[in-house]
Amino acid sequence: MNPEIISLLGYCGLINMGILVFWFAALLLGGEFMINFHTRLFGASSEKIMLVHYQLMGLYKLLNFMFFLVPWLVLTLLK
Numbered sequence: 001m002n003p004e005i006i007s008l009l010g011y012c013g014l015i016n017m018g019i020l021v022f023w024f025a026a027l028l029l030g031g032e033f034m035i036n037f038h039t040r041l042f043g044a045s046s047e048k049i050m051l052v053h054y055q056l057m058g059l060y061k062l063l064n065f066m067f068f069l070v071p072w073l074v075l076t077l078l079k
Helices: 005-031 029-043 045-078
Strands: none
Touching: 005 029, 005 045, 029 045
């Protein structure tokens, strides 16, 4: 297997995990600003906004594992 593909999958997985950590930190540190912004934008309650954020974060993490980290692990173990 091409080692560049394995490296690319690993780096993509790390970058996506970094994006996820940044998203979580933004919610944790600037949650009130984000809630107010989305409330004005969509007119939803703060509970609904936080629920949607956490659902999307879970989906993002699942897709990251499915498309980058698991293939990287399998190809690394098969190498």
